[in-house]
Amino acid sequence: MKRIITLTVNNRPGVLNRITNLFSKRNYNIESITVGHTEIEGVSRITCAVNVENDSIIEQITKQLNKQIDVLKVTDISEQAMVARELALIKVLSTPNTRSEINAIIEPFRASIVDIGKDSLVIQITGESDKIEAFIELIKPYGIKELARTGTTAFPRGTQRTKDSTRNISIV
Amino acid sequence: MLQETAFTDMKAESKQQLSGSELLLQALEREQVEVIFGYPGGAVLPIYDKIYDSKILHVLPRHEQGGIHAAEGYARITGKPGVVIVTSGPGATNIVTGLTDAMIDSLPLVVFTGQVATGVIGTDAFQEADILGITTPITKYNYQVRNIEEIPYIVKEAFYIASSGRPGPVLIDIPKDIATGLAEMPEDKEIELPGYQPTTKPNYLQIRKLTEAVSRAKKPVILAGAGILHADAAEELKVYAEQQRIPVVHTLLGLGGFPAEHKLFLGMGGMHGCYTANMALYETDLLINIGARFDDRLTGNLAHFAPYATVAHIDIDPAEIGKNVPTEIPVVADAKEALKQLIAQEGKPPAHEEWLQTLESWQQEYPYVYEKNNSQLKPQKVMEMLYEKTNGNAIVVTDVGQHQMWAAQYYKFSKANRWVTSGGLGTMGFGLPASIGASLADKNACVLAVLGDGGFQMSTQELAVIREFNLPIKIVILNNGSLGMVRQWQELFYEERYSHSKNPVQPSFVKLAEAYDIKGYVIQTEEEAEAVLSEVLNNREPVLLDFRIDPGENVYPMIAPGKGLNEMVGVKL
Ligand SMILES: Cc1ncc(C[n+]2csc(CCOP(=O)(O)OP(=O)(O)O)c2C)c(N)n1
Ligand SMILES: [Mg+2]
Secondary structure: OEEEEEEEEEOOOOHHHHHHHHHHHOOOEEEEEEEEEOOOOOEEEEEEEEEOOOHHHHHHHHHHHHHOOOEEEEEEOOOOOEEEEEEEEEEEEOOHHHHHHHHHHHHHHOOEEEEEOOOEEEEEEEEOHHHHHHHHHHHHHHOEEEEEEOOOEEEEOOOOOOOOOOOOOOOO | OHHHHHHHHHHHHOOOEEEHHHHHHHHHHHOOOOEEEEOOOHHHHHHHHHHOOOOOEEEOOOOHHHHHHHHHHHHHHHOOOEEEEEOOOHHHHOOHHHHHHHHHOOOOEEEEEEEOOHHHOOOOOOOOOOHHHHHHHHOOEEEEOOOHHHHHHHHHHHHHHHHOOOOOEEEEEEEHHHHHOEEEOOOOOOOOOOOOOOOOOOOHHHHHHHHHHHHHOOOEEEEEOOHHHHOOOHHHHHHHHHHHOOOEEEOOOOOOOOOOOOOOEEEEOOOOOOHHHHHHHHHOOEEEEEOOOOOHHHHOOHHHOOOOOEEEEEEOOHHHOOOOOOOOEEEEOOHHHHHHHHHHHOOOOOOOHHHHHHHHHHHHHOOOOOOOOOOOEOHHHHHHHHHHHOOOOOEEEEOOOHHHHHHHHHOOOOOOOOEEOOOOOOOOOOHHHHHHHHHHHOOOOOEEEEEEHHHHOOOHHHHHHHHHOOOOEEEEEEEOOEOHHHHHHHHHHOOOOOOOOEOOOOOOHHHHHHHOOOEEEEEOOHHHHHHHHHHHOOOOOOEEEEEEEOOOOOOOOEOOOOOOHHHOEOOOO
16 A cells, blocks of 8 residues: 655755665665755655555554654654645657647646647646546557656645545545 | 953964864763774874874774774673774775674664765775765764864764664764864754654553553563663663562573573573573563564564563664564663663562463473583583683673574573673674673673684684783683584584585684784693683683584574474473
């Protein structure tokens, strides 16, 4: 199952190395990892998407991460209502004939064309990973020349639903 | 008046400039470092120039790996961080094994490595190695100093991190220009580590839960690991075990945390542990793990480990709880704090008379045994003699192999911190240098360095240090002319195909000792052992004893790999 863990860490040299090292040392499968500054100077946020077989592994991962001296906070937000976003850039083959078809796919996904070349165009799309995957599937038949994904970055929503209500799923 | 003001102003302006190396040595003095194990080289020459004038004792091992193992021995005995200084590149890579060993056995170390000057880092400069990258997974924390003024704070923080929480090695990489550059002594700064706040006080509800579980238990047992020693909790363990009359099993690394001759002591558990200890871990209905990490050499096949037990686990490291064994009562705490609170509960002791009787009958029925044989010197006999002749008061340091297990089985530790062995990593070459650190940590103690003929040859060069400092180390080589533990596995699991485990050519260990001006003896019989031990254990001279033991002797009991605690072999003759 897929889990999303967010960490806040001291922005010190070697921190990212320590975190990624820990994943390989403990034989955990990491799907994506994103890093960036936060609103606090000297503190960065890391978002890891991991695939685990069971809950005890995720518990171990969280504990091992927590143990790191430069890790300030670790949260497994998978069970919470959250905003999770990823950005993908997709260079897809296009001819004048297919361009309008592609446009028709792009629109409902609220993706945008950010570059147009002679025989290709570059699409930018943001959203939850599922949405991006669905989009990629639809665009594949036109011929994907290049694909770059940032991996998920996420945090919990400001208001959390109570436990028994359904998980908030956003379409945007 | 005017004049005086002018004078003070001037003084304030010309605050003394100190070099990075001077700041470093002053910081070490502030940490009350007694001994540095170090080896010089290009990148640390500026530091060595200051060591030349320092009051701190400096010990030059003859190989950096020896230096770091010595620091581990020192740390194990004193509980204080062992300090190591090595040069960049090869000096730094030579301590990688020691760092890994200290990491897995939770020993506090503060290790300084030289580094090429900041301007050339990343250019593959002479003797450059990415030691931060190399050591990230094998240190509790590591630093590279970027600003000279940071040195005092980093050193202070490193000592704190190394010795607090679950102890471990911390490395500080110092580029050469940082060691030579000048800066003013910065103001002292309080340690501020928001991401590192070890929980030392136990959760009260869990303590209650554990107390109640003990009252209800029919077959309780305590598994005490080295966490007892790191937390200085041997006394509390004894008081608690006696208050509740709970029998105690030790891990290999925990030995000495509970007195071996105590009525409630069951012995060591694990692959070569004794029958009663392992069967207690198998049969128990309440397993209280205090400061052990359920290592596979202790648990055997997890499917057969404590199958009937409610498991409680007290550990300073929350990540250890539930890692290998599902745990119903987790207690994140320092062992001493947790035991104090458990004692204060004064819970109703369990009604477990029957269990205590069963355990006692097992102890009668299944003690450690070996074949008594007059034609061959038995290693177990040697260990028994050493125990008797030192009245159990020696510090025992071992290398890794069969001899290590015989030492653990037959030397009975009545006090904490008298036992130094490489457990988690099982590092051959550890014993001799670790005995040097142990001896420097307790200068009055008789130190027995129990080694195999194989492992001794991995750090023979450190004999020079023993001679130089005239350390009262009795080197006991249990010489079976083979890599005995490997040979035993090949005998048992590889159809006696002894691939590269027998050493057909051995040097004369006695002559080797003599080359270092250390007296040596070859001992082939019990009578010779009797005579020589009576002589050499009564003086403070270093000595090497080459015991020619039965080369076919195996370590028993044994839990074969993949087997459970209840499947020991070699329990009886
Ligand atoms: C550095 C290292 N290399 C290899 C091993 C594997 N190993 C474990 S015990 C052993 C044999 C040790 O032989 P010796 O020192 O003579 O001790 P004995 O078992 O004979 O008592 C070996 C090779 C190890 N533990 N450490
Ligand atoms: Mg041997």
